[in-house]
Structure formats: structure tokens, C-alpha cells
Amino acid sequence: MLMTRRIPFWDMDRMFDEMSRMFDTFGGPLGLRSVPGGAFPAMNVYDAKDKLVVTVEIPGVDPATIDLSVQENSLTLSGKRSDTENGKGRYYRKERPTGEFHRTITLNEKVDPAGVAASYKDGILRIEMPKAQAVKPRTIAIKAE
Amino acid sequence: MEDIEKKHQANITRRQERNTFLPATDIWETPEEITLRMDMPGVSKENLEIKVEGDTLTVHGGLSQDQPGNVLYAEQRIGDFHREFSLSDDLDREKINAALNAGVLTLTVSKAEKIKPRKIQISAN
Numbered sequence A: 001m002l003m004t005r006r007i008p009f010w011d012m013d014r015m016f017d018e019m020s021r022m023f024d025t026f027g028g029p030l031g032l033r034s035v036p037g038g039a040f041p042a043m044n045v046y047d048a049k050d051k052l053v054v055t056v057e058i059p060g061v062d063p064a065t066i067d068l069s070v071q072e073n074s075l076t077l078s079g080k081r082s083d084t085e086n087g088k089g090r091y092y093r094k095e096r097p098t099g100e101f102h103r104t105i106t107l108n109e110k111v112d113p114a115g116v117a118a119s120y121k122d123g124i125l126r127i128e129m130p131k132a133q134a135v136k137p138r139t140i141a142i143k144a145e
Numbered sequence B: 001m002e003d004i005e006k007k008h009q010a011n012i013t014r015r016q017e018r019n020t021f022l023p024a025t026d027i028w029e030t031p032e033e034i035t036l037r038m039d040m041p042g043v044s045k046e047n048l049e050i051k052v053e054g055d056t057l058t059v060h061g062g063l064s065q066d067q068p069g070n071v072l073y074a075e076q077r078i079g080d081f082h083r084e085f086s087l088s089d090d091l092d093r094e095k096i097n098a099a100l101n102a103g104v105l106t107l108t109v110s111k112a113e114k115i116k117p118r119k120i121q122i123s124a125n
Helices: A016-024 B002-017
Strands: A042-048 A051-057 A067-070 A075-080 A089-093 A101-105 A117-121 A124-130 B023-030 B031-040 B047-054 B055-059 B070-074 B080-086 B091-101 B105-112
Touching: A051 B070, A067 A124, A075 A124, B023 B055, B031 B080, B055 B105
Parallel strands: none
Antiparallel strands: A042 A051, A042 B070, A051 A124, A067 A075, A075 A101, A089 B023, A117 A124, B023 B031, B031 B105, B047 B055, B055 B080, B091 B105
């Protein structure tokens, strides 16, 4: 074949990315960022008054294949991200993580596993877990005598 | 006129204030085209901007910064996705297809006709 092979893309911000990765370690909302660019999939945990909300960045996965289980105080997520195009052409860059993943996180408050709801949109899995009854703050009305 | 300039300036400053980071990208080539596949979780069609200016292909995906509650633990990066690529002359700028599916953007760029492999018919006499 007479065609000359040329790398058709030049990545201009490679260096900036390296830098942003470095700085990202400091940038979290609470200065809290234990796994910078490391673990897949990346998770956030929020406290939303009567429930805990977990968001997971997990693009390009069929939600039916994600295995999610919630215990009283832990959440386990496993699944596989397959690379359907693999072997189809000549790769210049392969940065997207593929393969099996498995993550367990400990929740800092007890939740009710029966009331868990999960949804998947734009590559983000969102899990809402109602806090266990005993943990919910109750206001106790004081009766005047 | 001044207003437009001001607006433009404001736009630039706003862009710079937002933290941006690179989406993880796979790039592969077949004889007909080049495909770029990017992970952009949380980016919807409405917040995605793809531009070709001269030799530069720019992809910008805006992320909503809404948080469902107080942050207890965070691994996800805050800001927008942004990445630029240079297109070589071998690629056809007019033939770029984009598809966004479950937070994954797939861009296919056709190669220019002149460099596509051709089959040459041999006519028998």
C-alpha cells in the first residue's frame, strides 16, 4: 500500500491534563479527594437530609448489567465495561478504562436497603438510599402543662 | 458595538473561571475513517458543543454543578470537559459525525477522498 501513515491528531493539552491531574488532588469540594483519577468508577456521596445519595460516573454501560447491592452500611457495585470496537482498527490512543470493576464503599450512616432507588442518565448512575428510621432526627413536641 | 465586545469579554472570563479537564479518549483508524470516542459522563446533548475551526476540532461538554446534598465524599472532578484536536489535511472537515450515547461521545471523521484506498478495476480486453 502506498498510503503513508501519519498521525492525524496532535494532542495539544496533554501537558495541561497532567498539570490538572496534579492540581486536582487539592481541588475537591472539601479538599477531600482520596482517589485522584484512580479508581473506576468515580463516586460521590452526598447527605441529603433524609437520604444518602451516591452518584457514579460510569458512561457507556448498559444499566441492566450493573450489579448493585446495598447493605445497611455498605454499598457494592460491580460490572463490566466492554470494548466492543476492539480490534477494528489501528489505535492511536486508548485512555478509556475497560474491563471488570468492583467497588465497595462504607456508608457513614445506616440506610434502609428496601427503599433504595437507582437511575441511570447520561452515563451517571444515581443511587438514593433512605436513611434508616432510627437515624433520622426526630423533633419531639413538648406539651405545655 | 461596545456591548458586543463587552459580552464577548465576559464570555471569555466566564470560560476561564470554569475548571476544565480532558475526557478520556480512544482514537482509532480504519482505512475509511478515524473515530474518536470520549467518556463524558453527565454531559447531555444540550450541553455539548463540537466545533471545527480551521485545523482545530474542539469538544466542550458542560456539566451541571447541582449537588443533591452536602458532600460527604468526592472523587468526581468539578468543571467541564474540554479537549482540542488538530485535524490533518488527510481528513474531510465536512464529514464529521457525532453521536452521544449514555455519556459516551463518538466522533467519526471521514478521510479525504484522495487518500482513501481505492480498488482499481482492471478491464480485460
